[in-house]
Amino acid sequence: MNARSAERAALVTLVCFAVSMIDGFDTLMLSFVAPLISHALQIDHASLGRVFGAGFIGTVVGSIAVGPAADRFGRKPMLIAALALTGLLTLACALATSASELALLRFIGGLGMGGAIPAVAAITAESASPRRRSSLVILMFIGFPLGAVVGGAISAALMTHFGWQIVFWMGGTFALAMLAPVIWLIPAREVGSALQTQAHARLGAILAQGRAAPAFALWCGVLASMIVSGFLVSFIPTILNMNGVPPARAALGAVVLNVGAIVGALGLSWIVRCREPFRPVAASFVGGALLTCALGLLIGVGGALFGTLFLVGVFLVGGQLTFPAIASRLFPSAVRASGVGWTMAIGRLGSIIGPMIGGLMLAHQVAFDRLFGFAGVLTLFAAGGVALASFWRRGAGLAGESESEADITLVVAEGKN
Template identity: 30%
Template sequence: MQKDVRAVDVQDFLNRHRFSGFQWTIFAICFLIVLLDGFDTAAIGFIAPSLLKEWGLSKAALAPVLSAALFGLAAGGLTAGPCADRFGRKTVLVAAVALFGAACTWSAFAADLTQLTVLRFVTGLGLGAAMPNAVTLMSEYCPDQRRATLTNAMFCGFPLGAALGGFLAAWMIPQWGWRSVLLLGGAVPVVLAAVMLARLPESVRYMVAKRHPAARIRAALLRISPAAAQAASFSMAEKAAPSVAGSGLRVILSRPFIVGTVMIWLAYFMGLVIFYSLINWMPILFKEAGLDARTATLAASLFPLGGVGAIFLGWLMDRFSANRVIALCFSLSALSIYAIGLSAGSTGLLMAVVFIAGTLMNTAQSSLPALAVAFYPTQGRATGVAWMMGVGRFGGVAGSFLVAELARRQVGFEGIFATIAVAGVLATLALLVKHWGEPQRPESAGSAESSGSAAARSSAGAAH
């Protein structure tokens, strides 16, 4: 029987055609979302010294406001993933960006620490919902052979946004005060949300999985290539564990995925212990180590700047064992973070080591969403990525309180960084366990059709 040339497998279509201007537009919008996420997440750490001075606070009193957004990030991630798997990536993403933009703008007018803490929590709700859905949406428009590279390149926006926050804070705070940083971090996302409403498409893979009309799927693919014009039906084949079905949460906790799920959660958790320990506290720790306030802020800004290395790691992940590649990067991160504690005597050496540590650690951390995207199937992908980030955010909370507790116990500069480095070792071990315990899942292709007003059906599948 002759194959119907009008039946199109959407992933095969993405694999066969060049990466179009339409896909680059999606990449650019998602990159900006992640960049703003990084800026707004890190902003509180860069304004922390100003808060201590203006409101007469102790370092310990800062812990709630530093961690408030992280609780919001966790809550936003845990709820937004299942919502995106049910209602669509775009709807949740636009709402999330508008929410964190509005809340960050309002934070600039906080009158005391309690108000700022509440508003940082609300900001975190939006941030927690935005990033995993941006990662998921972008990945579902990527060809298989470039998915990790493109996803990691997009995720570089997070450390770049955090670094940009440091550089802008060092320039803006002396002129306009700490509130100006929050105003900027809130106004831009509000504008971006309006642009997204008009320009951002729904995920084509999601539309097939949720049986959207063929005309809508065809319209999206036509913006990639005119070859979609003759398509009458759409299918989606995945490497599958055929017995896995149901809600996104049920999929990611099912037998084929449970070990990998827990290990990804642990690795992401430990990565954020490192990131938030350092991004929130390095300006203060460096100032106490003898650097002036401006130099301390600039030195701390070098840590997230190094995340651009994720592009190269994504290229390696597309060619070699992704678990092992990221595990190696985390192990090197642990060594370099320990070295920060040994470098306080020389400003030049300290800055160099901070940059190296940031390059390694942020490269490893930024690669975990791409690992999760490839691990989970379409019907559970947004939930898998969002829950990894949501559960992992508690690592950020732990990191923020960790340094406060170490300072309370009067642990020295070297001891603080040695303790933080242990988290890198644990992340390495988690990824190796995921690699060793990951079963080989059989490949199963399924098809779905959508013709005229009929809906597109997709096969129940698992990870790519």
């Protein structure tokens, strides 16, 4: 890659990083203001879990729909549409007066939030050299927790003075403001041929050439880990508040978790410059499982709890930030946005299940040590899924396959069907 190409790749990655930040803030903002909204709108824990779930259902649908559409019609147009939808519907959330209204608005806005990440992951991967692809996609996706950290810190400072609505006003405005740099700085790519676009529409094409087994193993790992993090990110502020922590400080629990995620993802991005990302992520999840179990024993201990939250962020959430990079490594260019979209959709499904189950368990007053012990077991299951994906990928001969060869094979195979 020459200097001009490297410059262009860096600029594209920076814009995608900013989009990822906005997406992270908009996706997780509800957890920052959950205690205030619960009180203001008289929403119980079970109903609050359903509001979280509605938003994540929207992101699942958005990931599945926008990924293939981005492969077919272009990454840039679909990213613009996703940002516009996210911005407008997030602004509308500030006007909600009930749990049902908020759930509907979060669902529709989630279509845009879910569609943004597959598009920016594919754009970043295709602007980078093959050697730097995994690390650059991980670095781009670090914007997601960074957006949550910055947004959470600002939210904690402003929401007690201006009300919970200010958080939605900020999120919607930021999303709409990103339209200008995306329009002007992201290059448009040519839409594939009719043969390729037919391939994008079929799940069978995504799983072709031996990718089915590693993809399903990866998706199981993604699902399990996102159930855990979906619960943690959504309900840690609420759990802290239940244990006597003021709402503004409780919101910082989600911030600490995401600061740890940034540190963990930075470490993993350095590791995967020299090797494939699958096995380091599996090892990270094993550490995350042990720390998640410990978290249930430290509720109410104060400083020790926040320190453990940070480490859970490093090992568990930090590992999850590699999923777009892993998917970009597993799926070739012709179906990359589709493959990333399906991977993120599976993850978002876990983010639906986690808050809903967590809300019900909290409503039934399940002991914290049992609640977090169950989360630790799920995290171990996630480690096994990622490890199996690595093993089966190598068994299918995909580890050494070049992107160009994979793309050619895909098109030829589709042409025979």
